[in-house]
Amino acid sequence: MFNIALVGFGAIGYRYYQALEKINLNKRIFIVDKNLKAFDRLNKNEKNNLVKISHKLSFLPKKIDLLIVATTCNNRVKLFSELKNLVKFKNLIIEKPLTQSPNELKKLNEFLKNKKNSWVNTDRRSLAVYREIKKQIQIKKKISMKVSGYSWGICCNGLHFVDLFSYLTNKNISGINEKKKLIWVKSKRQNFYELENGNLQIKFEKHDLFLLSMKKFKNNKSPMRITIKNGDKIFNIIENADNIILFKKSKKIIYRNDFTSIKMTKIIKKILISNQSSLPRYFNSTKLFMPLINFYLEKWRKFKKKSLKVPIT
DSSP states (O other): OEEEEEEOOSHHHHHHHHHHHHOOSOEEEEEEOSOGGGGGGSOGGGSSTTEEEESOGGGSOSEEEEEEEOSOGGGHHHHHHHHHTTOEEEEEEEOSSOOSSHHHHHHHHHHHTTOOSEEEOOOGGGSHHHHHHHHHOOTTSOEEEEEEEESOOHHHHHHHHHHHHHHHHTOOOOEEEEEEOOEEEEOSSTTOEEEESEEEEEEETTEEEEEEEEOOOTTOOOOEEEEEEETTEEEEEEEOSSEEEEEETTEEEEEEOOOHHHHHHHHHHHHHHHSOOSSOBHHHHHHHHHHHHHHHHHHHHTTSTTOSSOOOO
């Protein structure tokens, strides 16, 4: 019997729960959210002996096979400081972004320093389309990748593409520049902010990643577009909700883009059975996130001078 703890039951937390439901292993699911109304989405039949809910961390079992943290990142350090005294977990999946400041990230690193089986849910490196592209890339030649879309949330979702580019280049971040000035805008979530309407250049030694977020006009529904250049090779990708289309020269290849709940079913089952995952390990992600959160905080302080944190989620 596997004990699985899901902390945070908002929109993303519920996607994890949908994935957990599909896994045909003997399991007990323990869900924690401080907002009891979050559990209204569960029907009476789901609140049974194998699915337990609470607003308190103290109700979790002492030993956990998989801990999933799907909370907002503003209280991550506090959360892990409490969990440290309550439970022992074998495996961990944590949602991005990781923290709201470099100091918090250092503290989180300290909590997780002995937890080798810890992964961050930035899963594009595990998608078939990008695995195929990696096989065709010549690493000795410069790689350039441009990611563009409308109001897609660089602070929240940028780590997805930063991790993907690190996977493609086998390099870490060496510099960050604004090619076109980004501006702070209010996020959909109350009291949180995002960087939009600009162009961020992220250097990986000789390789370049460009993150472009353009202002979203009313009723504008546009997919994410990714262009990868490597020598004379050009890969154009369109990411839609249900598929990913790869254009290379005259070829067009369509890959299925599964919902998060379906993707995570496979990922979680593999972790439970083998303690292995195709997701990036936490300490690889934290190396990428540190320069990003430093940049975000420095830019936020131009907006709010004395801030110790940047209110991203």
